Amino acid sequence: MKKIEAIIKPFRLDEVKNALHAVGVSGLTVTEVKGFGRQKGHAELYRGAEYVVEFLPKVKIEIAVPDALTPRVVEAIEIAARTDKIGDGKIFVVPLEEVVRIRTGERGEDAL
Amino acid sequence: MADPTIAELAKGLTDTQNALNIVWTMVAGFLVMFMQAGFALVETGLTRAKNVAHTMGMNFLVYAIGIIGFFFVGFGLQMGGVGAVFGGDPILSKEFVIHLFGKDFGLFGTTGFMLHPLNLYTAGVAATFLFQMVFMDTTATIPTGACAERWKFSSFVLFSFVIAALIYPIYANWVWGGGWLSALGTNFGLGHGHVDFAGSSVVHMTGGVIALTLGKMIGPRIGKYTADGRVNPIPPHNIPQVLTGTFILAFGWFGFNAGSTLSGMDTRLAVVAVNTMLASATGAFGAYLYVKAKWGKADPSWLANGMLAGLVAITAPCAFVSGWAAALIGAIAGVLVVVAAVFIDTKLKIDDPVGASAVHGVNGAWGILALGLFSNGTYGQGLNGVAHGVTGLFYGDSGQFIASLIGIAANILWVAPVAALAFFIIGKLVGNRVSAEDEVAGLDIGEMGVLGYDFGGGPVSGAASGASKPAAAGVPSLAQSTK
Numbered sequence: 001m002k003k004i005e006a007i008i009k010p011f012r013l014d015e016v017k018n019a020l021h022a023v024g025v026s027g028l029t030v031t032e033v034k035g036f037g038r039q040k041g042h043a044e045l046y047r048g049a050e051y052v053v054e055f056l057p058k059v060k061i062e063i064a065v066p067d068a069l070t071p072r073v074v075e076a077i078e079i080a081a082r083t084d085k086i087g088d089g090k091i092f093v094v095p096l097e098e099v100v101r102i103r104t105g106e107r108g109e110d111a112l
Numbered sequence: 113m114a115d116p117t118i119a120e121l122a123k124g125l126t127d128t129q130n131a132l133n134i135v136w137t138m139v140a141g142f143l144v145m146f147m148q149a150g151f152a153l154v155e156t157g158l159t160r161a162k163n164v165a166h167t168m169g170m171n172f173l174v175y176a177i178g179i180i181g182f183f184f185v186g187f188g189l190q191m192g193g194v195g196a197v198f199g200g201d202p203i204l205s206k207e208f209v210i211h212l213f214g215k216d217f218g219l220f221g222t223t224g225f226m227l228h229p230l231n232l233y234t235a236g237v238a239a240t241f242l243f244q245m246v247f248m249d250t251t252a253t254i255p256t257g258a259c260a261e262r263w264k265f266s267s268f269v270l271f272s273f274v275i276a277a278l279i280y281p282i283y284a285n286w287v288w289g290g291g292w293l294s295a296l297g298t299n300f301g302l303g304h305g306h307v308d309f310a311g312s313s314v315v316h317m318t319g320g321v322i323a324l325t326l327g328k329m330i331g332p333r334i335g336k337y338t339a340d341g342r343v344n345p346i347p348p349h350n351i352p353q354v355l356t357g358t359f360i361l362a363f364g365w366f367g368f369n370a371g372s373t374l375s376g377m378d379t380r381l382a383v384v385a386v387n388t389m390l391a392s393a394t395g396a397f398g399a400y401l402y403v404k405a406k407w408g409k410a411d412p413s414w415l416a417n418g419m420l421a422g423l424v425a426i427t428a429p430c431a432f433v434s435g436w437a438a439a440l441i442g443a444i445a446g447v448l449v450v451v452a453a454v455f456i457d458t459k460l461k462i463d464d465p466v467g468a469s470a471v472h473g474v475n476g477a478w479g480i481l482a483l484g485l486f487s488n489g490t491y492g493q494g495l496n497g498v499a500h501g502v503t504g505l506f507y508g509d510s511g512q513f514i515a516s517l518i519g520i521a522a523n524i525l526w527v528a529p530v531a532a533l534a535f536f537i538i539g540k541l542v543g544n545r546v547s548a549e550d551e552v553a554g555l556d557i558g559e560m561g562v563l564g565y566d567f568g569g570g571p572v573s574g575a576a577s578g579a580s581k582p583a584a585a586g587v588p589s590l591a592q593s594t595k
Contacts, residue, residue: 045407046345047414047467048454 001096001109002070006061007033007089008081013059019080020063023072026112029062039086058089064099066109130199132376134239137198140371141239144246147364148175148253153357154420155257157350158413158466162554163261164349164564170256170265174272178249181276184226186248187241190281192221194289198236198374207290215299217292220285243371244288247315248280250368254319257466258327262334262551265559267535267544274534275322283526284314293522296515297498303484303512304498306519309384310372312428312479313523320473321527324462329535330544332463334551343458346465351412358416362392365423369430380431380491387430388423391442395422398446406450414450417467421449424475429483432502437486444482445475477520484516 008016013030020028034055041054065073074091082088101111116124152171159167191197193207206223209216227233227241252275256268286293287308296305308314338344348354369388370381399418400410422442426433429441453470456462462469485504492502503509535544545551550558557563 045409045411046347047411047457048407048450049343049345049457051345051347 001099001112002065002067003094003096004061004063004065004070004073004077005092005094006063006077006081007035007058007091008061008077009083009087009089010057010059012081012083013061015080016061016077019076020073023076024069025063025065025073027063031060031062033058033060037087037090056087064096064112066112126199129377130236133374134198134235136376136381137239137243137371137374140367141243141246143364143367144243144250144371145175145364147246147250147361147368148172150357150360150364151250151253151257153353153360154416155253155260155357155466157353157355157357158257158348159260160346160554161349161565162556164556165560165562166265166555166564167256167260168564169560170260170263170268171253173269174253174256175249177269177272178252178276179245181273182241182245182248182281185277186281187227187244188223188225188281189220189278190248190284190289191240191244192223192225192289193218193285193291194221194240196236197240200234200236203232203234203237204240207285216295218285218290218295219292220282221289243374244284247311247368248276248284250311251280251315251319251322252276254316254468254472255323255326257468258323258464259330260465261555262330262545264543264546265555266542267538270538270542271326271535274531274538279322279527279530279534280314280318283318283523286522287314287519293515293519294496296518297496297511301511302515302518303509304492304496304502304515306480306515306522307432307483307487307492307495307502307512308428308480308519309431309483310369310427312424312426312476312483313519315476316424316427316472317476317480317520317523318527320469320471320476321524322531323464324456324469324473325528325531326535327462327464327469328460329532329539332461333465334548336463337461341461348413354416355412358419362419362423365392365427369427373431383491384430387433387435387438388426390435390438391422391426391430391445392419393422394439394442395419395425395446395449398422398443399450400446402447402450413467417449417453417471418446420471421445421475424472425479425482427476428479429486431491432483432487432504434486434488437482437488441479441482441486445478448478449475477523480516480520481513484513487512 034057036054036056041052041056043050043052070093074093077091099111100107152168155171156164156167191204194204196202204224206221207218208220208222209218224232252272285291287306293306296302333346335344336346365388366385370385373381396415396419399414403411403414422445425441425445426438449470452474453467456464456469485506487502487504489501489503489507493500495502503512505513538544546555546558
């Protein structure tokens with residue numbers, strides 16, 4: 001099993017969610033986050049003077065998936081979240097040791 | 113029942129007219145009172161969330177301070193020598209006068225303090241008190257924006273009494289209480305003397321000059337300027353508050369300007385109201401066009417400043433100018449406020465978080481100049497004892513323009529030094545500025561003891577005993593499980 005964490009642009013969330021549905025992802029967790037990448041935020045003007053917005057708002061998606069599904073999920077996020085502009089975000093894939101469905105006590109891929 | 117005599121009919125007519133005038137003035141005064149809410153929202157929205165209880169608290173208490181200071185001292189100084197009001201007897205008729213160049217110079221009134229004695233407390237005097245008081249309070253609430261986010265509350269309280277009891281009433285006496293600026297026409301042939309229909313100078317310039325003086329003396333907010341002198345903008349926390357507050361101010365301004373006819377019989381009030389409306393629109397739109405061309409985005413803080421600048425500028429000339437002139441005066445104000453605010457911010461390095469000095473000070477002066485330029489001579493016959501209508505330079509009366517210049521100079525020369533001296537003394541007594549620690553943490557806890565916005569997550573909030581009960585059997589409550 002893998003845990004996939006994707007940092008995406010907030011306005012792409014709906015497309016990403018629909019794409020994940022299409023490849024069979026049954027649940028996901030979404031968090032509003034802030035951060036910066038290589039551009040270090042961007043400059044804005046307030047009352048004619050420049051200031052830097054250091055931490056830009058992003059959305060973090062977390063999904064737990066079976067190993068077999070992982071490449072298709074990553075690809076779905078990649079396509080749905082891409083705008084070809086800076087700040088499209090990143091996808092992290094990390095190994096997942098155990099999953100528990102709290103209500104039934106199921107373990108492993110059965111709990112996904 | 114016998115038919116009424118002509119004399120009885122005439123008296124009935126006069127009484128009805130006086131009643132209509134008082135009712136109109138009172139309703140307009142109530143509208144102006146509500147402008148306090150507009151100022152509170154604009155100033156609080158344009159500053160940071162950590163200071164909302166303090167910024168709003170100043171805007172709230174200044175209303176009470178203003179009434180008390182005006183009741184005990186200010187009203188008498190301002191209106192004690194004005195003469196008859198609303199068709200009543202000339203009860204307020206003691207003016208302290210000095211004689212210069214063979215002429216009388218009225219400096220301040222000497223009766224009407226505490227609305228005493230009883231024979232003085234007539235309906236006409238009461239209406240005058242209420243209307244003049246809410247105008248004065250507009251001035252008193254302007255510096256709270258310029259000094260926001262760093263002004264010690266006790267210093268604010270003391271200084272606001274000085275505005276209500278001294279700084280405002282003296283200049284207002286000179287213009288509206290029968291004092292020397294209003295007599296420049298009869299004494300020296302300068303138009304109608306210094307004319308200010310609803311207060312571009314008396315109310316707004318006074319507040320703006322105080323704002324600039326105090327803003328300079330109290331110093332910029334921590335972090336506003338970098339070590340090498342560049343501006344570090346401090347963005348506002350709530351734009352909806354700012355724009356709602358601006359709407360409330362524009363609404364109240366109809367009372368401010370149209371109410372300044374002091375007469376429901378004077379139907380010129382409709383022209384005044386339309387001129388006011390036009391200038392508010394061209395002010396906001398002028399600011400929009402200028403800001404859009406200069407920086408590309410419609411920063412709402414400028415849109416609000418632009419509308420208020422148009423309103424401030426039309427306040428003096430609103431009764432005397434044509435519709436096109438009102439629109440032009442507002443449009444110039446909308447651009448001028450941006451240029452002035454940037455100059456004050458980047459060149460003078462005076463940190464004015466809400467742009468109060470540019471909105472009220474600079475555009476107050478512009479409004480007085482505009483009156484001296486654009487007044488078309490169709491209104492104001494008999495004002496300040498001069499027969500013809502108020503006429504500006506563009507319509508042939510250079511004397512009116514000179515009187516306007518004198519009015520502006522007198523405002524600065526009276527207001528700035530007295531404000532500086534009072535602020536200096538208050539600083540020695542209680543300190544003008546909060547500690548750096550409180551300023552960084554926010555003034556809400558340091559000065560007011562309570563957060564303006566408490567979402568329950570901060571270290572300050574705690575569960576009150578008995579406030580939370582277990583939600584359902586078997587589910588342990590957080591309050592019980594975390595000891």
